[in-house]
Amino acid sequence: MFYDYLVIAGYFVLIVGISFTFKKMASHSTSDYFRGGGRMLWWMVGSTAFMAQFSAWTFTGAAGKAFTDGFAVCLVFFANTFAYFCGWAYFSARFRQMRVDTPTEGIKRRFGRQNELFFSWALIVFSLINAGIWLNALGVFSSAVFDADISLTIIITGLAVLFVSVLSGAWGVVASDFVQTLVVAVVSVACAVVALVKVGGPVELVTEFPSDFFLGPNMNYGLLLVGTFVFFLAKQMITIMNLNDSFRFLNAKDSDNARKAALLAMVLMGVGSIVWFIPPWASAILYPDAASAYSELGNKAGDAVYLVFTRNAMPLGTVGLLLAGLFAASMSSMDSALNKNSGIIVRSVIQPLLVKKGAQISDKRLLYISQFISFVSGILVIVMALYFKSLKELSLFDLMMSVSTMIQVPLLIPLILGLFIKKTPKWAPWVTVALGLFVSWLMMNVLTPALFAEWLGLPELTRRESVDVNLMTTIAAHLIITAGFFCATSLFYNENKDQYKQQTQDFFVDIETPVIADNEQDEYDRQQRAKLGNMVIYMGVGVTFMALIPNPMWGRLLFVCCALTILVVGALLKKSAKPKELSIN
Numbered sequence: 001m002f003y004d005y006l007v008i009a010g011y012f013v014l015i016v017g018i019s020f021t022f023k024k025m026a027s028h029s030t031s032d033y034f035r036g037g038g039r040m041l042w043w044m045v046g047s048t049a050f051m052a053q054f055s056a057w058t059f060t061g062a063a064g065k066a067f068t069d070g071f072a073v074c075l076v077f078f079a080n081t082f083a084y085f086c087g088w089a090y091f092s093a094r095f096r097q098m099r100v101d102t103p104t105e106g107i108k109r110r111f112g113r114q115n116e117l118f119f120s121w122a123l124i125v126f127s128l129i130n131a132g133i134w135l136n137a138l139g140v141f142s143s144a145v146f147d148a149d150i151s152l153t154i155i156i157t158g159l160a161v162l163f164v165s166v167l168s169g170a171w172g173v174v175a176s177d178f179v180q181t182l183v184v185a186v187v188s189v190a191c192a193v194v195a196l197v198k199v200g201g202p203v204e205l206v207t208e209f210p211s212d213f214f215l216g217p218n219m220n221y222g223l224l225l226v227g228t229f230v231f232f233l234a235k236q237m238i239t240i241m242n243l244n245d246s247f248r249f250l251n252a253k254d255s256d257n258a259r260k261a262a263l264l265a266m267v268l269m270g271v272g273s274i275v276w277f278i279p280p281w282a283s284a285i286l287y288p289d290a291a292s293a294y295s296e297l298g299n300k301a302g303d304a305v306y307l308v309f310t311r312n313a314m315p316l317g318t319v320g321l322l323l324a325g326l327f328a329a330s331m332s333s334m335d336s337a338l339n340k341n342s343g344i345i346v347r348s349v350i351q352p353l354l355v356k357k358g359a360q361i362s363d364k365r366l367l368y369i370s371q372f373i374s375f376v377s378g379i380l381v382i383v384m385a386l387y388f389k390s391l392k393e394l395s396l397f398d399l400m401m402s403v404s405t406m407i408q409v410p411l412l413i414p415l416i417l418g419l420f421i422k423k424t425p426k427w428a429p430w431v432t433v434a435l436g437l438f439v440s441w442l443m444m445n446v447l448t449p450a451l452f453a454e455w456l457g458l459p460e461l462t463r464r465e466s467v468d469v470n471l472m473t474t475i476a477a478h479l480i481i482t483a484g485f486f487c488a489t490s491l492f493y494n495e496n497k498d499q500y501k502q503q504t505q506d507f508f509v510d511i512e513t514p515v516i517a518d519n520e521q522d523e524y525d526r527q528q529r530a531k532l533g534n535m536v537i538y539m540g541v542g543v544t545f546m547a548l549i550p551n552p553m554w555g556r557l558l559f560v561c562c563a564l565t566i567l568v569v570g571a572l573l574k575k576s577a578k579p580k581e582l583s584i585n
Contacts, residue, residue, distance in 0.1 A: 003316050003317040003320060003546075003549050004317065004319045004320030004323065005320065006317075006320065007317055007320030007321050007323075007324060007542075007546065008320050008323055008324055010542045011183070011324035011542075012160065014179065014535065014538060014539055014542070015160070015176055015179075016163070017535065017538070018172060018175050018176045018179060018535050019163065019172045019176070021175070021531050021534075021535065022171035022172045022175050022531065023171075023172070030101065030343075030346060030347070030363055030366050030367050030370060031101045032171070033339075033342075033343075033367055033370055033371075034101050034102055034339065034340075034342070034343035034346075034347070034370070035101055035102075035247070035250045035251045035343070036171050036174060036251045037524075038096075038101075038250060038251060038252065038253065038515075039251075039253050039517075039521060039524040040174055040251040040252055040253060040257075040528065041252075041253060041257060041525060041528055041529075042252065042256075042257040042258075042260035042261045042264065043178070043260075043261075043264060044174050044175065044177075044178050044251070044528060044532075045174065045248065045249060045251050045252045045257065045258065045261035046260065046261035046262070046263070046264030046265050046268070047174075047177050047178040047180075047181040047264070047265075047268075048173065048174045048177035048178070048248060048251070049084070049087075049248040049249070049261055049262065049264075049265040050181060050264070050265040050268045050269060051177045051180060051181055051184075052245075052248055053080050053240065053265075053269065058276060059276075059306045059322070060303040060304070060306070061303050062076070062077075062276075062277075063276070063277065063279075063280040063303065063305055063306045064280070064291075064303040064304075064305055066277040066280040066281055067280040067281070067283055067284050067290065067291070067305040068284075070209055070211070070281065070284075072228075073277060074273050074274065074277060075228065075229040075232055076232055076236070077269060077272065077273035077276075078229070078270075078273050079229070079232040079233045079235065079236035079237075080236050080240065080269045080273075081266055081269045081270040081273060082233055082236065082237070083236045083237045083239075083240040083241055084240070084262050084263075084265045084266035084269055085262075085266050086237060086241055087240070087241055087249075087262035087265070087266070088259055088262040088263045088266060091241040091246075091249075091262070091419075092249045092252075092258040092259050092261060092262035093249075093255040093256075093258050093259045093514070094419070094511040094512070095243075095246035095248075095249040095250065095258065095511075096249050096250060096252050096254070096255050096257075096258035096515055097255055097510055097511045097512070097513055097514065097515050098246065098250075098507070098510060098511055099510055099515065100250065101250065101343065101347060102247070102250075102340070102343035102344055102347045102348065103123075103243055103244045103245070103246050103247045103250070103340065103343075103344070104116050104119060104120045104123070104244075104344045104347065104348040105347055105348065106243050106246055106507075107119050107243050107244075107415065108348065109503060109504075109506070109507040109510075110243065110418050110419075110504060110507050111414075111418060111424075111426065111429050111500070112426050112499070112500040112503070113352075114426060114430075115426065115429045115430060116348050117348065117349070118429070118430045118433075119244070119411075119415070119429070120344050120345070120348040120349055122411055122433065123244050123344065123411070124341050124344060124345065124377075126407060126408060126411060127337045127340065127341055128337075128341075128377065128380050128381055128384055129384060129407075130337065130408075131334045131337040131338070131381040131384070131385075132381050132383075132384025132385040132387065132388055133385075133388055134334055134385075135154055135157060135158055135161075135334060135381055135382065135384075135385035136154065136385040136388040139151075139153045139154035139157065139385060151386055154382060154385045154386055155382055155386075158334075158378060158379075158381060158382035158385065159378070159382075161334045161338070161378065161381075162338070162374070162375060162378030162379070166338075166371050166374045166375050166378070173339050174251060175528075175531070175532055175535070178532060179532070179535055179536060179539060181268070182536065182539065182566055182569065183321075183324055183539070185268075186321075186543070186562045186565065186566065187318075187321055187322050187324075188272065188275050188276050189275060190314075190318070190558055190562055191278070191279045191306075191309065191310065191314060191318075191322070192275045192276075192278040192279060193558075194279075194313055194314055194558070195278045195279040195281075195282035195283075195309065195313065196278060196282070198282060198286060198313055199282040199285055199286060204285075205278070205281055205282060205285070208285045209281060209284055209285060210284055210285070210288065227472050228468050228471060228472045231471070231472050231475040231476055231479075232471075232475075234475060234479055235405065235409060235475045237416070238409055238412050238413060238416050239408050239409065239412055241416060242412045242415040242416040243415040243416070243418065243419070244412060244415050245412075247340050247343075248261075249261060249262070253517045253521055253524070253525075254514070254515045254516055254517045255514040255515045255516075256514075257517075279306060279309045279310075279313075280305050280306060280309065282309065282313075283305050283308060283309045286309075286312075286313070287305075287308055287309065287312060290304075290305045290308040290309070291304075291305065306322065307319065307322070310322050314555075315549070315551035315552065315554075315555025315556075315558060315559070316549050316550065316551050316555070317546050317549045317551070317559070321543075321546070334378075334381060337377075337381070338374045338377045338378055338381070339374065341373065341374070341377045342370040342371070342373040342374040342377065343370070345373050346366055346369055346370050346373065350366075350369060351366065405440070405471055405474050405475060406440040406444065406474065407437070407440070409436065409440075409474075409475065409478050409482075410432070410433055410435075410436020410437050410439065410440060410478060410482050411433055411436070413432060413433075413436060413478065413482050413483050413486060414428065414429035414432045414433065414486055415429075417483060417486050417487065419511075421486070421487060421490055422504065422508060423490050423493040423495070424486070424489050424490055424493055425489055425492050425493050425494070425498075426498075426499075426500065427489075428486060428489035428492075429486075431485075431489075432482060432485055432486040432489070435481070435482055435485055436478060436482040439474075439477050439478060439481050439482055440474060440478075442477070443470065443473055443474040443477050444470070444474070447473065447477075448470070449461055449465070449466040449467075449469035449470050449473070450466070452469060452473060453469070526577050526579065527577075529573045529574070529576045529577035530573075530574065530577035532573055533570050533571070533572075533573030533574035533575075533576075533577055534570070534574070535570075536566060536567075536569055536570030536573060537567060537570035537571070537574070539566055539570075540563050540564075540566035540567035540569075540570055541563075541567075543559060543562050543563040543566055544559070544560070544563040544567075546559040546562075546563070547559040547560050547563070
């Protein structure tokens with residue numbers, strides 16, 4: 001355990017170092033603080049887009065789902081991959097071309113001031129809930145590792161995330177996301193390789209799984225799984241490619257880099273969809289009683305299966321590296337949420353209010369206000385995570401899916417359809433959200449899975465089948481009723497009464513007009529490569545020292561291979577940062 005503590009301590013030193021390294025780049029203006037001034041390279045933006053969909057929940061709740069249900073969990077992540085493919089093909093460049101600093105400014109350009117305010121507060125509340133779930137997931141895992149109090153773990157981790165977000169804004173958030181992507185990749189691949197060796201190979205992984213690998217246990221109807229996946233495709237498209245989540249691509253230096261970022265996120269998500277879950281699948285064969293090792297977690301005991309595998313199958317020090325990866329994943333999701341929230345509140349609430357009152361306030365003062373708001377948001381996330389800690393009857397997977405389907409989908413439907421349906425009355429977005437929340441309530445309390453089973457003449461559904469039926473029918477209801485209603489509002493559009501007509505027309509012209517980087521971009525590119533190259537090399541050196549931990553030779557070699565991979569990436573970044581010499585003819 002001493003070595004695990006040492007690894008985690010080294011990781012936190014690295015993250016703090018990143019914050020200080022990029023602090024100056026975020027201190028010039030609120031635009032720099034919220035989105036790096038829109039000057040980031042595609043591989044930085046792509047890594048933060050990827051990490052935004054990746055949190056400790058992936059290693060806990062999703063891993064627990066993989067352990068019990070087999071291949072089915074991959075469907076959620078394949079749907080993410082599909083969403084990023086659509087981002088590459090259509091959405092990402094257009095999000096960058098909105099030419100705004102915060103997502104709610106894009107909402108204002110499309111739907112007007114009233115909807116900007118409505119969605120500002122609604123999205124802030126939802127992001128706090130989401131971040132609370134992520135932090136709670138990390139607390140569950142961390143407390144199991146250290147046999148520590150979950151509440152204390154949540155508070156300490158939350159304060160660390162808060163520090164990164166407040167100090168260096170978007171530059172620190174995105175830079176740490178890139179480094180954290182490397183941490184996650186190294187941990188995931190190393191664990192997957194060892195898991196396959198332990199279980200005897202990929203064929204044995206499938207054939208020796210306790211039940212049918214594709215369907216998993218407690219699933220009697222293959223068609224139900226297929227239907228769930230189809231509706232997941234639509235759900236993840238709605239929840240990833242919308243005006244609110246456009247913040248991922250507002251950082252890119254131009255339209256082309258935004259498109260490349262979506263492509264990188266797609267590749268990482270596609271590969272990760274399989275690699276992440278090889279260890280929990282293998283654990284179902286190697287350690288079938290893994291969940292009982294942490295029975296004190298109640299129904300969340302299965303969420304610690306990754307830890308069981310790491311402690312039993314991996315060399316000393318890997319638990320620390322794994323936990324560093326979990327901190328990486330959760331901190332990425334949380335600091336992005338805090339940074340986005342501060343941008344929304346300052347640009348869409350405080351600044352318009354001050355302008356309306358005729359007050360004069362400098363951009364520098366707004367920057368200080370942004371940092372204070374990030375701090376307050378961080379405290380609220382910690383409080384939210386402490387509340388979710390008490391919900392032991394829900395697994396993390398079910399908690400995440402329920403919140404996402406019941407609240408997030410209706411909230412975001414107008415923010416994706418509004419990109420295609422140009423003529424809608426100003427009341428359409430918020431009325432659609434209200435209708436969507438009613439639809440969620442209806443599907444949860446009236447049109448229940450048991451009722452559908454009765455209509456179809458099916459025997460009593462298992463708990464797993466009931467959860468999947470509820471998710472599928474709720475998504476279907478939103479696609480038919482909620483989305484259908486928003487589309488139908490165009491019938492009530494009156495062009496003569498549209499006070500935002502010209503503003504909306506300008507918005508649609510801009511999103512079709514490419515953004516091209518200016519002449520100052522080269523220096524920003526060089527700084528990004530040089531600063532991140534140094535931080536990645538420092539991380540590689542740290543992993544190299546892990547080879548000194550007293551492990552079998554294969555364990556030492558595993559750490560050496562991980563370190564070499566990281567060092568090569570750092571060296572390539574440093575090399576690309578050198579100014580190119582001009583040839584003289």
